[in-house]
Amino acid sequence: MLITGSRDGSIRLWNSTTFRFEHELNFDLGSLSSLACIKGSTRIAIGYERGLVLADICTQEHRA
Structure with missing residues (x-):
């Protein structure tokens, strides 16, 4: 999994x-x-201007 973030x-x-x-x-x-x-x-942990999000990213291989 490749994770990218953008300014928006x-x-x-x-x-x-x-x-x-x-x-x-x-x-x-x-x-x-x-x-x-x-x-x-x-x-993953995602820091934003107005908050913090902790997310669980499941891929196809982790769902099996």
Whole structure:
């Protein structure tokens, strides 16, 4: 999983093997200020101008 963030606050999830777009997250908390994850984990922390989001990102291989 490749995770990218943009200034408009949206987070995009990409398949790291095919580089295909998978999903977009947007929590409407302003500009993105930070993005953190631990390799091998399905959880990410997203820091915004007006808040913090902790999200669990499940991929197809983790759903099986």
